[in-house]
Amino acid sequence: MIIRKLFKFENAHIVRGCSSVKCRSSVHGHSYKVELLFESNFLDNGQMVYDFGLMKQNMKALVESFDHAVALWSGDDISYLDDMKKHSARWVELPVSPSAEQFSRVIYIMIDKLLALTSTVNGEKEVKVHSVIVHETDTGYAQCFNEDAYSKNMGEIDLDKILFSDEVKNDWADNELWEKIKKGEKFLNPKKI
Numbered sequence: 487m488i489i490r491k492l493f494k495f496e497n498a499h500i501v502r503g504c505s506s507v508k509c510r511s512s513v514h515g516h517s518y519k520v521e522l523l524f525e526s527n528f529l530d531n532g533q534m535v536y537d538f539g540l541m542k543q544n545m546k547a548l549v550e551s552f553d554h555a556v557a558l559w560s561g562d563d564i565s566y567l568d569d570m571k572k573h574s575a576r577w578v579e580l581p582v583s584p585s586a587e588q589f590s591r592v593i594y595i596m597i598d599k600l601l602a603l604t605s606t607v608n609g610e611k612e613v614k615v616h617s618v619i620v621h622e623t624d625t626g627y628a629q630c631f632n633e634d635a636y637s638k639n640m641g642e643i644d645l646d647k648i649l650f651s652d653e654v655k656n657d658w659a660d661n662e663l664w665e666k667i668k669k670g671e672k673f674l675n676p677k678k679i
């Protein structure tokens with residue numbers, strides 16, 4: 487059984503090195519749609535794979551970190567990175583370029599890590615991230631599976647190299663959320679939401 491939760495955010499970026507001159511040389515934005523797909527062969531006490539309501543907490547916080555933010559690639563020109571960070575409060579710096587493909591890998595890894603650290607309390611069993619789909623436009627998307635997320639061919643994604651600005655972190659219910667995930671702290675799902 488596969489279930490899917492849709493999130494949406496607005497994000498700005500430049501994708502260096504791509505074929506489209508507009509995309510590689512000018513800051514521009516997209517209205518992203520992100521689908522998180524989860525799979526399990528079991529159902530919980532509510533006869534669900536994983537209650538959608540539970541996804542509106544830390545998972546939602548992580549995905550919405552990108553909303554009204556600029557996505558920066560750490561390999562970009564240092565003066566560009568410095569200027570964007572100076573003039574735009576919400577930014578996320580990634581160790582890979584913010585193409586739809588890399589966005590889907592980054593979000594897969596973030597959600598996969600969070601899910602692995604989360605203890606469930608309602609009988610959920612063997613729930614895994616099936617894939618993450620990132621729609622950059624209405625007509626184009628990338629879908630990341632486990633083998634893509636952890637593929638060295640596509641660039642290693644080190645959690646320590648995903649940086650969120652203070653403005654982004656302050657928007658989370660717990661501004662230490664990412665630090666806790668990186669340290670491998672455990673999260674416990676609430677009994678009621």
Ligand SMILES: [Zn+2]
Pocket residue numbers: 499501509514515516
């Ligand atoms: Zn673009």
